[in-house]
Amino acid sequence: MLLVCFVVKPLSLQPDVLTRAEALGLKARSIVEGLRIGDHKSPYKGFSVEFVQHREYVAGDDIRHIDWKSYGRSERYTIKQYEQETNFIAHILVDASKSMEYGEGDSNKLQVAKLLAASLAYLVIHQRDTAALGVFDDGWRTRLPASSQPGHVNTILRTLEEVEPREKGSIGPLLSELAQQVRRRGLVFLISDCFDDVAELVKGLSHLRFGGHDVTVFHTLHPDETGFPFEGMTRFVGLEDTGKLLTRPNLIRPAYLRALQAYLDEFREGCRANRIDHVAVDTGKPLGPTLAGWLAWRLQTA
Amino acid sequence: MFLAPYMLIGGLAASIPVILHLFYRSRYKTVPWAAMKFLLTSVEQTSRRLKFQELLLLILRTCLLLLLAIALARPTFQAAIGGGDAVDAVIVLDTSLSMQARSGPNSTCFDTARDAARTVLRQLPANSTVQIVTVSDTARVAGPLDPGRLDLATALLDDLVPSDRGSDLHAGIVTAERILAQAPSSNKELYILSDMQRGAWETRGSEIKATLDELRKKATVSLVRCTPLGRGNVAIVGITPQTTLRSGERADFAVLVRNAGTQPVKGLTVTLTLDGRDDRAESQALAEVSPGETRAVVVGTRIETPGRHVVRAVVRPDDVEGDNRLERVVVVNDRVGVLVVDGAADVRDPRKSASFFLSHALNPEASGLPLSIVPVERAAPRDLGGKELCVLVNVPLAAVGDRPGLSPEFLRALEPFVKEGKGLWVIAGARVDPKL
Numbered sequence: 001m002l003l004v005c006f007v008v009k010p011l012s013l014q015p016d017v018l019t020r021a022e023a024l025g026l027k028a029r030s031i032v033e034g035l036r037i038g039d040h041k042s043p044y045k046g047f048s049v050e051f052v053q054h055r056e057y058v059a060g061d062d063i064r065h066i067d068w069k070s071y072g073r074s075e076r077y078t079i080k081q082y083e084q085e086t087n088f089i090a091h092i093l094v095d096a097s098k099s100m101e102y103g104e105g106d107s108n109k110l111q112v113a114k115l116l117a118a119s120l121a122y123l124v125i126h127q128r129d130t131a132a133l134g135v136f137d138d139g140w141r142t143r144l145p146a147s148s149q150p151g152h153v154n155t156i157l158r159t160l161e162e163v164e165p166r167e168k169g170s171i172g173p174l175l176s177e178l179a180q181q182v183r184r185r186g187l188v189f190l191i192s193d194c195f196d197d198v199a200e201l202v203k204g205l206s207h208l209r210f211g212g213h214d215v216t217v218f219h220t221l222h223p224d225e226t227g228f229p230f231e232g233m234t235r236f237v238g239l240e241d242t243g244k245l246l247t248r249p250n251l252i253r254p255a256y257l258r259a260l261q262a263y264l265d266e267f268r269e270g271c272r273a274n275r276i277d278h279v280a281v282d283t284g285k286p287l288g289p290t291l292a293g294w295l296a297w298r299l300q301t302a
Numbered sequence: 303m304f305l306a307p308y309m310l311i312g313g314l315a316a317s318i319p320v321i322l323h324l325f326y327r328s329r330y331k332t333v334p335w336a337a338m339k340f341l342l343t344s345v346e347q348t349s350r351r352l353k354f355q356e357l358l359l360l361i362l363r364t365c366l367l368l369l370l371a372i373a374l375a376r377p378t379f380q381a382a383i384g385g386g387d388a389v390d391a392v393i394v395l396d397t398s399l400s401m402q403a404r405s406g407p408n409s410t411c412f413d414t415a416r417d418a419a420r421t422v423l424r425q426l427p428a429n430s431t432v433q434i435v436t437v438s439d440t441a442r443v444a445g446p447l448d449p450g451r452l453d454l455a456t457a458l459l460d461d462l463v464p465s466d467r468g469s470d471l472h473a474g475i476v477t478a479e480r481i482l483a484q485a486p487s488s489n490k491e492l493y494i495l496s497d498m499q500r501g502a503w504e505t506r507g508s509e510i511k512a513t514l515d516e517l518r519k520k521a522t523v524s525l526v527r528c529t530p531l532g533r534g535n536v537a538i539v540g541i542t543p544q545t546t547l548r549s550g551e552r553a554d555f556a557v558l559v560r561n562a563g564t565q566p567v568k569g570l571t572v573t574l575t576l577d578g579r580d581d582r583a584e585s586q587a588l589a590e591v592s593p594g595e596t597r598a599v600v601v602g603t604r605i606e607t608p609g610r611h612v613v614r615a616v617v618r619p620d621d622v623e624g625d626n627r628l629e630r631v632v633v634v635n636d637r638v639g640v641l642v643v644d645g646a647a648d649v650r651d652p653r654k655s656a657s658f659f660l661s662h663a664l665n666p667e668a669s670g671l672p673l674s675i676v677p678v679e680r681a682a683p684r685d686l687g688g689k690e691l692c693v694l695v696n697v698p699l700a701a702v703g704d705r706p707g708l709s710p711e712f713l714r715a716l717e718p719f720v721k722e723g724k725g726l727w728v729i730a731g732a733r734v735d736p737k738l
Contacts, residue, residue, distance in 0.1 A: 099336035109336075195336060225337045233330035238338035244321055246330060251352050255344030263340065 054078040054182060089146045090124040090131045090184050091178070091213075092156075094119045094163065095192030095220075097137040098239040101165035103222045103283055112283040113191040113220050114160045119291060120189050121156045124150075136174050137167035168240040171196045175204025185212035191281075193220050194267060195240075202270030209274045216277040216294075219267075223284035226260065228253050303376040307486060309589060312371035319363035323356075376450075388429035390449070390485030392478040393419050396496035396528075397462065398438045399470035399625070403497065403535070405528060414528040416493035418521050422493050423456050432625040433481050434458060437466040437474030438494075443481070471501055474515050482521050484631040490521035498527045535563035535571060536591055537625035544600065545636040549608040556598045557615040561591040562625075573616045574601035588617070608636045639672040639689040643708070645733050647677035654730055656696040662663035670679065681707035683715035690724050698729025705733060 020087055057077035058067060068079045085107070092118045100110040117133065124131040124202045125148055132146035133156050142159055144152075171192060178188075188208050194217065224230075230249035237244050249256075271278040279294045304310065335341065344599040401412040401704060423432060431449035436442050444462065446454035475494065482490045503510065517523055540558035547553050555571050570588040586599045612630045643663075652658055657675050665673045676685055678697050686692060698707035720726050730736070 054590045063380065102334065102336040164434075194337060195339060236331045236335040236338065237332060238335050239334050240338075242338035243342065243346060245338070246327075247341075247345060248352075251355075252341070252348050254345045255348045256340055259340040259343040259347075260337065264346055301629055 004148050053081050055081055088129055090129060090187040090189060091134060092120050092131060093134045093136065093188065093190045095167055095171065096135050096163045096245045097140060097168060098165050099193055099195045101239055107222060107283045109193055109220050109222055109283050110165050112281065112287060115287055116191050116218055117160055118157055122153055125153050135163050172200030172204035176207045179211045181205035182211065188213045188215045189218060191218045191220060198263060198270060200264045205276050206274045209276060216279060217271060218279050220281045220283060221280060228256050304377050306376045309374040310371055312374055313368055315371065316364045316367040318367065319360055323360055353393050373657045387427045387489060388487055389426055389489040389491050390482065390487040391426055391430060391432045392435060392473040392481050393422060393432065393489040394435045394437055394494045395419060395462065396469060397436045397464045399466050400469065400497050400499045401464040411497045411528040416459050416528050418495050419459055420456060423452050426452060433581035434598040435474050435477050436462060437471060438465045439470050441477040443477060466540055471496060472510045475510060479513060479517055490516045492517060492521050492523045493526060495528065536561050536567045536617055538628040539596065539615055541613055541615050541628055541633060547603055547605060547632055549634050549636055551602045552602050554600050554602040554612060556600050558596055558598050559588060559591055560596040560615050562595050564593050566590055570617050572599045573613050575601050576603050576605065577612050605634050608634050637672065637690055640691045640693060641685050641689040642673065642675045642682045642693045642695060643678055643697050644675055644695050645678045645731060660695055678708060681708060681712050683711050686715055686719050691727060692719060693727040693729065695729045696733050698733045698735060
């Protein structure tokens with residue numbers, strides 16, 4: 001039983017959205033099925049298993065769930081019922097603020113975030129767990145309730161495909177709010193560039209950790225943001241109304257890289273202190289290897 | 303103070319870096335950027351340093367161009383010290399033939415003019431410029447390349463020599479006028495160093511006067527005359543052989559000496575040399591040559607070999623060396639070839655031949671005289687080739703009976719032989735018919 005009441009936005013079933021959603025689904029599926037070759041064992045199986053009641057066995061039920069002890073006592077086939085049909089809830093949180101708009105084509109940060117969210121949703125639901133989606137900028141823009149139904153993947157895909165970058169992002173308070181709302185322990189995947197106040201951000205993430213959630217941050221950055229390869233006189237216009245700047249990038253490149261590295265170090269240290277997984281996602285590289293590397297690491301450390 | 307102040311116009315180029323700076327500031331690309339936070343942080347940290355660097359670079363580039371323009375304008379501090387009396391001077395130096403005239407025991411007019419030029423150079427104020435123009439029948443700017451290098455100008459004077467040409471002072475003055483027109487200084491001076499020969503002034507006197515009058519309005523003009531020691535000037539005007547020139551013989555030449563000066567010249571010696579061999583030179587004294595007079599002196603020399611020879615006649619002493627020498631190429635023939643036609647040749651006993659004693663007299667002990675003896679019946683026109691003298695000894699002009707005579711062809715060939723100036727000697731004998 002879900003303790004959180006999600007506000008579900010009506011799905012718009014426009015043909016182009018559906019087409020794009022299918023394309024997104026295909027991409028996500030190809031990535032995830034590539035990861036599932038050899039059939040790995042989910043590290044999350046067995047989480048949050050809470051017995052509720054017995055019911056009588058009917059044809060079609062999985063005989064694995066027959067309670068043989070009860071059969072020994074009553075000679076009736078009964079099935080053990082659990083509070084949830086799945087083992088855990090995965091909360092996939094996608095940052096859709098204006099800063100995620102950066103990048104052209106496949107390296108666009110929001111597009112990569114969508115593909116990553118779709119892949120995670122596909123991965124989670126495919127192993128019969130529950131996935132919930134939350135899209136945010138300065139507030140919750142869209143939230144889909146948790147579900148393990150296969151059709152839920154399509155809902156997530158369509159929702160993701162409709163997402164457009166908007167407004168300035170503010171992640172920390174939203175994460176704190178989510179930590180208060182979601183009482184049941186689960187997985188939280190935050191997909192964002194995390195261009196926010198580090199202290200606020202880490203505070204929100206730590207709230208989730210205090211709630212017993214397993215938190216993973218997919219830190220999505222464009223190669224331009226990590227390498228700053230610009231030349232010549234350039235006018236930078238902030239995507240989140242953060243001002244304009246006319247400068248020679250080659251002159252300030254060292255200082256920029258130092259500032260970025262200081263931010264990354266601080267953020268990673270915050271994650272490490274709170275036992276939050278930090279996964280760097282380079283939007284200039286294929287997503288598959290990044291996801292595979294992260295899953296392999298999870299398998300080793302689970 | 304600048305020696306080339308017009309080059310300061312190049313200082314306008316100093317504005318190029320500023321213009322480029324503004325131009326490139328107005329040309330930029332716009333990039334929408336997410337990580338503005340780090341960008342602003344980095345700019346905060348570096349903006350002051352970057353602005354300082356940019357300003358410094360801009361100033362350096364501007365100063366570099368300014369300094370270049372100033373350097374090209376050739377600034378000088380000495381001008382300020384010297385009171386700014388630098389002069390742009392032009393020295394016109396006459397290098398015509400007449401400048402070779404002696405102006406002293408061991409010097410010529412040209413030496414005097416050169417010394418005067420050196421004096422002018424020494425006395426020019428600091429930072430002055432100078433150009434030396436040499437003038438004979440044409441004018442030429444001799445240098446120096448850098449007008450400010452008076453030391454180079456002095457060294458240049460040492461290399462100049464007078465020519466053997468005439469004098470056209472007007473050409474030199476016009477060249478000097480052109481140079482002075484381009485000179486930036488307000489102090490301009492023109493020095494004309496010449497012997498002021500009448501011919502040079504008479505030819506284009508009015509033009510020279512007009513040009514100098516015009517120049518005097520803009521510059522100080524100084525005429526420096528280098529006076530020759532005397533006014534007599536002899537020249538060799540001809541070499542004429544007095545005899546037919548033959549190898550192995552002595553030949554006399556008449557050397558014509560003319561006095562083109564206005565005073566008599568005394569105590570002259572005319573020397574004749576053949577093919578530059580001074581060891582065989584022969585001389586004749588010439589007591590005096592009056593002004594305008596031409597005197598002939600006969601000087602002989604021995605010519606050993608046939609062919610072309612260079613005969614040189616030199617007269618000394620004279621004030622003007624250039625016209626004291628004359629050379630002439632002469633053609634010298636070989637020795638006299640003699641053809642003896644014998645009208646009574648005796649093959650069995652040559653002593654009975656008519657030409658026996660004659661041939662021995664002409665060519666005793668076979669001295670090498672090119673002598674040919676042919677019997678009359680074999681005498682042909684080709685035998686006359688290369689001969690200077692034909693001797694007919696007891697030769698009948700026509701055949702009489704069985705006695706042979708000269709062939710008609712030979713007789714016909716004798717006519718042009720004689721007309722060429724060659725000799726025909728007829729010795730009568732018993733076989734000669736006096737009627738013919």
